[in-house]
Amino acid sequence: MGMTITEKILAKASNKNTVTPDDVVIANIDKVMVHDVSGPGVIKVFSEWEKKGINLDHIWNPDRVWVSEDHFVPASDRISANNITLLTNWTKKYNIKKHFKYGLGQYGICHTLSHEEGLVLPGEIYVGGDSHTNTTGAMGSLAVGLGHTDIAYVLMNGKIWFKVPETILFQINGHKPDYIMAKDIILKIIGDIGTDGANYKAMQFAGDTVDKLSMEERLTLTNMSTEAGAKNGIIEPDEVTFEYLKTRTYEEFIPVKGDLNASYSDTFTYDIENLDPVIAKPFSPENICSVGDLEGRAIDKAYIGSCTGAKLEDLRMVAKILKGKHVKIRTEVLPAAQSIYFKAIKEGLVSIFLEAGAVVGPPTCGACCGAHMGVLAKDEICISTTNRNFPGRMGDVESQTYLASPLVVAAAAITGKITDPRNEML
């Protein structure tokens, strides 16, 4: 029996010829990431372990570790400011050079940096202290989110246990209309399989639509595999992947693809030619319907941000709708990384946003996780390009968030209501 790409990467990393689902392997790790929430969490674990007599004078390989400041930047208060100082001292102590600092050149949301900076390569195993680490699987890598203890263990040993997941294959075919984005496709999938539909499993995306998707759009699919509970989301690397990496890294890699006779636990086939724009209602990403079904529902705020919904192409789609118009509700645009912010300025996108009356802010996870920089009030209703809408996710526990594509969110910004983007793309 052949192996899927996920199985092949795990077999290679654990020095085995073959693995099958449910095998437990100890896999060597290629890349590790922590941010300003998981980093201090790992530092706490390190200090507990040191009290127990564990020697942590050095870590396994500082060159394979990178650090981002994204959740609580700009520092929201003294505690988060102290966390940044703690993180800075820690990266100095362990000689971690790739520390992307707020206010010091390139920085941004960790998952965006992972691809924007070409930090993770096809065929690699990458673990990050954040659940949306799945995003980076679009590069043809095995990208898995872990907690503080597991990341601390990897930093000490360079390896960790994994149960080999079953893989669900999503075959997405058909010509993608210009009003449909990857966000619509992944929301539709989550609506079909539910928020635990892929729990402990790998979600692999393929089909002629995926082949033609840009790298940034592919990243939206893998990002939200997390919302279906998946261990990882993955797309086999191809020319689109290699072309994307060409300008971003000189590092060499050996791409891995699944065998033709690989076995999948389930296969779902989608024809997206007739898909209508999709929206997820409060309070779950699986709670979906067509945008048209909610047409006219009043909204208080439009949020364009996060690793899922503020990549350069997302901002281009928003600009397409906002160009020459004025927003009717509070509209916030936060590019996902400094490099994307700068490109958006050079392309004239930021001028379009400002002329439309939106505010443009620095890259941060801030409001997406309800932490700071624009959280929602009680009863406030937000439409957002982000990935979660659990109770209290973006602020007060009685606020509401609708999840949708950048096109749908931009259309709502213009009308102040849930609006089919086709009506604003004329």
Add this chain to the structure above:
Amino acid sequence: MNILRGKVHKYNKDNIDTDVIIPGPYLKIHDHKELGKHAMEGLDPNFSQKIDEGDFLLTGKNFGCGSSREHAPIALHEVGIRAILSPSFARIFYRNAVDGGYLLPIEIDSAVINKISDNDELEIDLDNNRIVNLTSSEGFKIKPFPEIISKIVKAGGLLYFKE
């Protein structure tokens, strides 16, 4: 004998997510005691006052879905919870609970949920994969831990686990 005894707190709701277990604004906090005060704040603001050391939680399926924040099992451990009974757990929560040695994620048949009431006294027998509802004197099977999980639990967390 590997037996735990305690009172159970029932929240019969599916998909209790990490934003509810420990809301986003507390992610900057790494003091375990402080996190404990805010456990389950998004679902029950009085939660931390109801829990005694050694108590259990009983919940609907897919407990702990959402983010990778280890703050979630830490907050529940700190407030006193030692085991959670649920038909299923989200994968990162499950890993964090076991690898950090904070609490036991115990998988039960979903039909068992209706046979246990809020505040019932339970006995969890890990050697025989059984729970007994001491209040009603009914016994139920629990799903055995996979071998790797069993080893990590016995070691007291990933740090002490030998391959």
